[in-house]
Amino acid sequence: MFPIVLHEELSPGVHRMSVKAPEVARKCGPGQFVIVIIDEKGERIPFTVSGWDTAAKTVDFVYVEVGKSTRQLAGLKPGDNLAHLVGPLGRAAEIDRFGHVVAVASGYGIAAIVPVLDALRAKGNRVTTILQAPDVERIFGRSALERSSDRLILAAGENGPDMTASATFPLRRLLADHRGSPVDRVIVMGSICLMRIISEMTRPYGVRTMVHLTPLMVDGTGMCGACRLSVDGNNRFACVHGPEFDGHKVTGWDVLMARRCTYSDESVLRQGFQCRGCSQW
Ligand SMILES: Cc1cc2nc3c(=O)[nH]c(=O)nc-3n(C[C@H](O)[C@H](O)[C@H](O)COP(=O)(O)OP(=O)(O)OC[C@H]3O[C@@H](n4cnc5c(N)ncnc54)[C@H](O)[C@@H]3O)c2cc1C
Ligand code: FES
CATH class of the missing domain: 2.40.30.10 (Translation factors)
Known part of the structure; x- marks a missing residue:
């Protein structure tokens, strides 16, 4: 017990x-x-x-x-x-000295990313974090993220302090700021669609982008195959090879999203999550 x-x-x-x-x-x-x-x-x-x-x-x-x-x-x-x-x-997140790391967190990822950021900063990285929430009322974990980041940007709906509904706006500005403070690595924990969008956004910049994938899991030990996904053309099990993967190498986003929402019933869909498929913000 x-x-x-x-x-x-x-x-x-x-x-x-x-x-x-x-x-x-x-x-x-x-x-x-x-x-x-x-x-x-x-x-x-x-x-x-x-x-x-x-x-x-x-x-x-x-x-x-x-x-x-x-x-x-x-x-x-x-x-x-x-x-x-x-x-x-699963495997722990890859931690090394990368330079300027931009983290994007939404939903439970706002809390789950904290140990990753602490480990990255302990290695000497500078961390800029973008916290995405559907609205100001649903922001939580702000002070923990402030403690674990060198800079925190809020993206919390149109009434948010940054007046931006999506983490993609501040991220785009950071990626474009080549001379001021180049981005060396991006890490995302949130809904599967957010991780997908951000991976596509960073691809042209060649900035390595790590995503924490959450396919349906059953045993969590690599035995059942429920969490399989396609990475670089190979079958991978998120529970033993991940859950952290290079977002630019994930090739089966559509299948991943379709499988993830297989068991979403009307009660899940009615809750108005940003991503209806994976029922997370
Ligand atoms: C590696 C991993 C880490 C996760 N970490 C967190 C976390 O820290 N906090 C958090 O809130 N959620 C996390 N999730 C998602 C969480 O497991 C699901 O939200 C939960 O299982 C839903 O169960 P339910 O019975 O309440 O909802 P259900 O009605 O059963 O399902 C609702 C939705 O949750 C998802 N889901 C259901 N069962 C599973 C399952 N066994 N594996 C994955 N997704 C499932 C599906 O998208 C489904 O549509 C994680 C998932 C994975 C795979
Ligand atoms: S959950 Fe069974 S193989 Fe990953």
Whole structure:
């Protein structure tokens, strides 16, 4: 059993959960994920780890309520137990000294990208982060991103402080600023369509762009094939070869998006996520 030690709502429908899981906390790396099973009848739910504490022996993740399992999770309280929490799974994000890294985060990616940014800055990179939210009311995790970035830009709907609805506008300006502060690497965590759009945007600039892909997963250990995707013409399993991939080498975006929304029912589609397919902002 895995006891829940903290559970709070960060913005409407977005929650942070901290769970006691000593072995997972001991081995976690930035960008890795866990699979949670709420009770003995529960399905497997993959979540990217947004933090861990080796002293307290806890791991944190932030999740968006989208369907049956995440709604059930939202009903749990500190002191309740999760039946299973398996991890860390997947490969940690590639961390090296790249120079100026621009990060784009939306949805749960706003929290999940924090350990990646901390590791990049610890290596001496300068990090500019663009936080995208559908509107100002749904911004969360701003102070954590401010702490983990050298500069934070908000893209939060037409009423946002930057008056821009999409991360693509500030990103385009940063990419065009060759002389001032060239961009050496882009990293994106958010909806699949955002990751796709940004990969296409950076391609002409030749700026390596890492995306954190979230296809449907079942076992999370490379055995079932559910999470397969096409990268550079080869079949890859996101759970063992990823979830971080070079966005310019992903060749099967259409298939990936179609498979991801296979189980979207009307209740998911009615919620008006920016990306209806992958039910994330
Ligand atoms: C590696 C990885 C990391 C993820 N990290 C996070 C995270 O940190 N926070 C977060 O909110 N969400 C994350 N997700 C997505 C999350 O797993 C789904 O939102 C969740 O499984 C939805 O379950 P549900 O029963 O509430 O919704 P459902 O009604 O079952 O499904 C709603 C939508 O969620 C997606 N989904 C459903 N089951 C899965 C599955 N097993 N694998 C992947 N997608 C699924 C589908 O797009 C589906 O249309 C991650 C997914 C992957 C693969
Ligand atoms: S989830 Fe089964 S192979 Fe990746």
